[in-house]
Amino acid sequence: xxxxxxxxxxxxxxxxxxxxxxxxxxxxxxxxxxxxxxxxxxxxxxxxxxxxxxxxxxxxxxxxxxxxxxxxxxxxxxxxxxxxxxxxxxxxxxxxxxxxxxxxxxxxxxxxxxxxxxxxxxxxxxxxxxxxxxxxxxxxxxxxxxxxxxxxxxxxxxxxxxxxxxxxxxxxxxxxxxxxxxxxxxxxxxxxxxxxxxxxxxxxxxxxxxxxxxxxxxxxxxxxxxxxxxxxxxxxxxxxxxxxxxxxxxxxxxxxxxxxxxxxxxxxxxxxxxxxxxxxxxxxxxxxxxxxxxxxxxxxxxxxxxxxxxxxxxxxxxxxxxxxxxxxxxxxxxxxxxxxxxxxxxxxxxxxxxxxxxxxx
Amino acid sequence: xxxxxxxxxxxxxxxxxxxxxxxxxxxxxxxxxxxxxxxxxxxxxxxxxxxxxxxxxxxxxxxxxxxxxxxxxxxxxxxxxxxxxxxxxxxxxxxxxxxxxxxxxxxxxxxxxxxxxxxxxxxxxxxxxxxxxxxxxxxxxxxxxxxxxxxxxxxxxxxxxxxxxxxxxxxxxxxxxxxxxxxxxxxxxxxxxxxxxxxxxxxxxxxxxxxxxxxxxxxxxxxxxxxxxxxxxxxxxxxxxxxxxxxxxxxxxxxxxxxxxxxxxxxxxxxxxxxxxxxxxxxxxxxxxxxxxxxxxxxxxxxxxxxxxxxxxxxxxxxxxxxxxxxxxxxxxxxxxxxxxxxxxxxxxxxxxxxxxxxxxxxxxxxxxxxxxxxxxxxxxxxxxxxxxxxxxxxxxxxxxxxxxxxxxxxxxxxxxxxxxxxxxxxxxxxxxxxxxxxx
Numbered sequence: 001x002x003x004x005x006x007x008x009x010x011x012x013x014x015x016x017x018x019x020x021x022x023x024x025x026x027x028x029x030x031x032x033x034x035x036x037x038x039x040x041x042x043x044x045x046x047x048x049x050x051x052x053x054x055x056x057x058x059x060x061x062x063x064x065x066x067x068x069x070x071x072x073x074x075x076x077x078x079x080x081x082x083x084x085x086x087x088x089x090x091x092x093x094x095x096x097x098x099x100x101x102x103x104x105x106x107x108x109x110x111x112x113x114x115x116x117x118x119x120x121x122x123x124x125x126x127x128x129x130x131x132x133x134x135x136x137x138x139x140x141x142x143x144x145x146x147x148x149x150x151x152x153x154x155x156x157x158x159x160x161x162x163x164x165x166x167x168x169x170x171x172x173x174x175x176x177x178x179x180x181x182x183x184x185x186x187x188x189x190x191x192x193x194x195x196x197x198x199x200x201x202x203x204x205x206x207x208x209x210x211x212x213x214x215x216x217x218x219x220x221x222x223x224x225x226x227x228x229x230x231x232x233x234x235x236x237x238x239x240x241x242x243x244x245x246x247x248x249x250x251x252x253x254x255x256x257x258x259x260x261x262x263x264x265x266x267x268x269x270x271x272x273x274x275x276x277x278x279x280x281x282x283x284x285x286x287x288x289x290x291x292x293x294x295x296x297x298x299x300x301x302x303x304x305x306x307x308x309x310x311x312x313x314x315x316x317x318x319x320x321x322x323x324x325x326x327x328x329x330x331x332x333x334x335x336x337x338x339x340x341x342x343x344x345x346x347x348x349x350x351x352x353x354x355x356x357x358x359x360x361x
Numbered sequence: 362x363x364x365x366x367x368x369x370x371x372x373x374x375x376x377x378x379x380x381x382x383x384x385x386x387x388x389x390x391x392x393x394x395x396x397x398x399x400x401x402x403x404x405x406x407x408x409x410x411x412x413x414x415x416x417x418x419x420x421x422x423x424x425x426x427x428x429x430x431x432x433x434x435x436x437x438x439x440x441x442x443x444x445x446x447x448x449x450x451x452x453x454x455x456x457x458x459x460x461x462x463x464x465x466x467x468x469x470x471x472x473x474x475x476x477x478x479x480x481x482x483x484x485x486x487x488x489x490x491x492x493x494x495x496x497x498x499x500x501x502x503x504x505x506x507x508x509x510x511x512x513x514x515x516x517x518x519x520x521x522x523x524x525x526x527x528x529x530x531x532x533x534x535x536x537x538x539x540x541x542x543x544x545x546x547x548x549x550x551x552x553x554x555x556x557x558x559x560x561x562x563x564x565x566x567x568x569x570x571x572x573x574x575x576x577x578x579x580x581x582x583x584x585x586x587x588x589x590x591x592x593x594x595x596x597x598x599x600x601x602x603x604x605x606x607x608x609x610x611x612x613x614x615x616x617x618x619x620x621x622x623x624x625x626x627x628x629x630x631x632x633x634x635x636x637x638x639x640x641x642x643x644x645x646x647x648x649x650x651x652x653x654x655x656x657x658x659x660x661x662x663x664x665x666x667x668x669x670x671x672x673x674x675x676x677x678x679x680x681x682x683x684x685x686x687x688x689x690x691x692x693x694x695x696x697x698x699x700x701x702x703x704x705x706x707x708x709x710x711x712x713x714x715x716x717x718x719x720x721x722x723x724x725x726x727x728x729x730x731x732x733x734x735x736x737x738x739x740x741x742x743x744x745x746x747x748x749x750x751x752x753x754x755x756x757x758x759x760x761x762x763x764x765x766x767x768x769x770x771x772x773x774x775x776x777x778x779x780x781x782x783x784x785x786x787x788x789x790x791x792x793x794x795x796x797x798x799x800x801x
Contacts, residue, residue, distance in 0.1 A: 317437040
């Protein structure tokens with residue numbers, strides 16, 4: 001009833017091609033973004049302790065991994081190139097950003113630092129995307145796996161990258177954006193939110209435009225795409241570049257604003273798998289799905305771990321962890337059985353239902 | 362599609378959003394968070410440590426009714442040795458009850474992350490025997506306490522022991538020493554010290570990394586078989602240790618010439634290697650296996666009441682004792698803080714004062730029932746380590762035997778390195794060091 005588009009007439013092509021052609025969608029997304037910026041600020045004033053946990057452990061990891069998942073979704077979901085090198089590209093972003101921040105004090109503004117991290121990751125992504133011109137599917141996955149191990153190895157071995165730290169672990173501090181110090185959890189959250197909102201908007205527009213269409217053409221049948229005039233070299237490498245840029249920015253934000261001090265292990269192969277699972281569970285080829293998948297993979301284990309505490313059950317720490325693993329595993333299988341196309345597809349079905357409700361035919 | 366499923370999905374997502382714990386607050390209870398790992402690849406080593414901590418806190422509550430009447434409320438959180446989960450645990454627990462007075466991260470990676478948070482949250486980080494070696498410099502790291510020795514101290518003690526066996530430090534010239542290490546910040550810590558020592562005494566030092574979790578070491582040991590080093594130092598962990606010992610046996614490297622750090626010197630590390638482990642050595646920083654006066658109290662007040670965290674047979678293992686010592690130092694620091702601030706739950710800032718003024722004389726150690734386990738300790742602003750003594754123990758196939766006297770790590774070597782590293786850290790982070798001569 002609320003969600004009905006009857007009476008919404010489009011009188012121009014631009015109105016018809018808007019990101020959110022339905023008024024309710026548009027209002028909802030605008031309200032969500034405004035809420036995302038304002039509600040935590042209000043909460044921080046009302047309940048600082050709760051707000052801090054919410055920022056540092058729930059919202060910041062959620063947003064950072066959402067951005068990484070958006071990046072990977074561009075490559076896997078839109079362009080059809082399977083990648084297992086996400087952790088490695090995140091590491092490139094983080095370590096490139098760290099080195100710029102450390103060595104060029106003139107430009108230690110976080111936004112520039114993150115952009116640099118993203119650009120370096122994009123360059124490395126193009127390099128490791130080259131094999132995609134010859135190999136496909138599982139074989140490409142193996143090639144990107146090599147990227148993961150190689151990049152992991154580089155950051156652990158080339159001492160210059162970690163500024164000759166005796167343990168190979170690096171740390172950052174005194175961060176600023178436009179001269180404003182970013183030292184509270186709320187400030188860190190707002191920086192991440194702003195970056196994620198802007199980059200998501202760009203991604204959404206990219207995949208709706210001719211670039212996104214060329215990616216999807218390659219994904220659906222690359223020979224046909226080549227015949228109708230898309231150049232595979234440019235299209236595939238562009239997907240690798242854009243995807244790695246997003247992943248690199250996410251990696252830099254993860255290191256700088258989430259951990260503050262990190263080691264190569266923070267970007268190991270498990271990170272790559274986790275982000276690939278986010279994309280698969282959230283929905284391949286869906287920006288919204290990236291967010292839903294990230295929320296599921298990042299937040300569910302934390303919730304499961306705390307659930308016995310809320311219910312007042314006293315269990316040993318080990319038992320809680322084992323239960324967490326088991327229930328989480330069952331949930332993944334369950335979601336993939338009920339909806340192989342991911343959480344985003346469930347959302348789309350819900351929308352279809354809402355349009356007809358309360359009079360389904 | 363079916364509404365039921367959608368409702369389920371909605372409920373699951375909504376529940377994911379509701380991940381805040383309701384703080385349980387109580388009057389006059391000292392909340393203490395515990396970051397432990399009872400699962401994952403390193404669980405065999407994490408479990409005894411966590412049991413030792415839990416039992417000691419329990420003992421304080423059961424025997425003394427708390428610290429000067431302030432009951433301990435201890436809560437564990439599982440990190441599985443992952444840095445991000447560890448940081449999440451810390452954030453979840455730091456504000457509970459009376460607030461966390463300190464945190465024991467029990468992982469070098471988590472320690473590095475929390476060192477950055479400590480000055481902001483005003484919660485001291487106690488990294489007993491691990492973490493960042495230069496953090497013993499309290500002028501740059503006021504919130505970090507690597508009590509009872511760092512990895513640099515441990516490596517130095519092993520070098521001294523080897524030198525003694527060879528007949529003096531000058532006899533090390535031309536010897537070949539290999540370090541087989543866990544490829545993580547933990548394993549890389551001793552490299553700086555060993556490189557320095559190699560330069561001083563002219564021995565040939567080769568570090569060989571082993572990737573996590575360390576079950577694949579064939580290539581490493583092949584290299585050792587080819588280069589025939591005189592000694593192998595092992596900075597391993599969990600399953601990596603027993604694998605290394607088995608591989609050493611397979612290539613015929615004498616176990617008597619292998620020296621592990623304290624993380625590579627507990628029962629779970631040698632037992633799987635069975636007879637192959639006989640003769641293997643490890644450095645102890647203070648602690649060792651066996652039962653001491655304190656264990657009688659643990660039996661009487663905890664295990665006889667059926668409140669123990671493990672089986673009585675496992676009490677007194679190396680890492681159990683290590684956990685117990687860690688808990689004891691935590692409690693004594695709080696006790697010292699209470700003398701200044703009153704008998705109530707301590708905040709992070711008050712606990713930090715207690716830690717910085719932590720002094721245990723030989724009588725104190727005896728009174729606490731730890732005689733023979735640890736040596737007197739004195740922490741100060743300039744020295745957050747407290748003591749740098751250690752011994753070497755050897756596995757005889759059944760149990761660990763102490764085979765050396767006490768060694769002190771050589772501060773003539775360590776101090777300049779600590780100062781240089783701390784200075785570099787201070788410059789990187791733009792910290793102005795405190796002047797320790799003006800403190801207290």
